[in-house]
Amino acid sequence: MEQAHIQNRLELARDVLRIEADAILKLADRLNGEFMAAIDILLACSGRVVITGIGKSGHIAGKIAATMASTGTPAFFVHPAEAAHGDLGMITDKDVLIALSNSGESDEVIALLPALKRKGVALIAITGRPGSTLAREADIHLDATVEKEACPLGLAPTASTTAALALGDALAVTLLDARNFRQEDFALSHPGGSLGRRLLVHVADIMHAGDDFPAVKAGTPLKHALLEMSRKGLGMTAVLDETQRLAGIYTDGDLRRTLDKSENLAGLVIDEVMNRSPRTIAATRLAAEAVKLMETYKINGLIVTDEAGHAIGALNLHDLMRAGIV
Structure with missing residues (x-):
């Protein structure tokens, strides 16, 4: 009986990986002109790329911001709740905001939209619902829809967060290539790492x-x-x-x-x-x-x-x- 339980759990774990891998592959097939329009806006940004999201999307947003910052695109994460209580002052009309919300209806993110519009901040939305409020209000919408979550209950964000993270990596790496970002540039952002030592120490x-x-x-x-x-x-x-x-x-x-x-x-x-x-x-x-x-x-x-x-x-x-x- 115990062996059967082990096999069942292994198969569940494999299903999680298959579902998430499938979500990313289908996301790749959906990339289109909207993605390139987002790249153009980000390349033209003379300020910073600000990334926001709440809950699990917030964790993904923080990772995307860190990846962009270390690969030649100045970026930082702003918590939407903190933004509504003063941190919005960090954002200027020279910046571009990337907002993540699988539902596209996260209250904390939606609440920022009027102030962002008044500031004239360009908005790129990453959601799993093209018809959502956030998707409609954004200048550019990137569709990160997944067929289902890897969670067997269909509740915990799993495939959706993986898809959003992969899409953020696609943005960061495409920007890296467009900026002709080199190993030496990467090392300057990582002076404490082994690559930084190899490329910076003479x-x-x-x-x-x-x-x-x-x-x-x-x-x-x-x-x-x-x-x-x-x-x-x-x-x-x-x-x-x-x-x-x-x-x-x-x-x-x-x-x-x-x-x-x-x-x-x-x-x-x-x-x-x-x-x-x-x-x-x-x-x-x-x-x-x-x-x-x-x-x-x-x-x-x-x-x-x-x-x-x-x-x-x-x-x-x-x-x-x-x-x-x-």
Whole structure:
């Protein structure tokens, strides 16, 4: 008996997903010139896109506003009840209002219509009833009708809210494309996320420079170079010629190779054992590019150089890890 209950519940869950997926597919087939007219109004908006809704529609409205704001369309959510008690002052005639209501008759949203009309605010409605008050009063109506809710009681907003959310995503992504919104633009809205770190953090932001940069002059005794490596703690040191240009690099790995070949380090100078073809990167490059170089050449550090070939800093894998790039 218990197994039968499990199967019944699994089938109910599958039905929910099928009903909601079907609602979105049918919504896609209904997109028409009204959708593109809404896009034109939103692209021409010189203010902000204000999105409102009550109850479950309000939660969906908040998500749509957040998606638009992070993809190049300045937007915010206003609660219709709060709008009726002063927050309507946030909305100007330069803004566009998107109102969500499955019934198209939500009292709190309908109550705002006279004031919005007087302000001259463009109104886009998303409802499940094309003949509703909200749909009739809107400049543009987007039909988000669903055949039925996924709730077996036909009461809880399920398929209808999913359809409204998907329609909001369609608006946001179409606007993103129309604005030629790029990864770099997205990163500016998400500086705390992994994408933001990869696209906004440059080598100059995390490299060791000045007194923290491990460097010795060509001709330096190896033992002095090892002291410099130990003091700076990067597991390497740059070797510079008399003009501060990079002549080579010496790393912990090079030290192991030196010990394999020679038991006596006392008489060695850095020029005899350094790597004369070090990998470098410019300070203006993205830190993510430093990760790629290290992975490609299987190394743990890079010397940073300027356009003239002067060594100006260094970074290693630990610096990239601390910065959250890897």
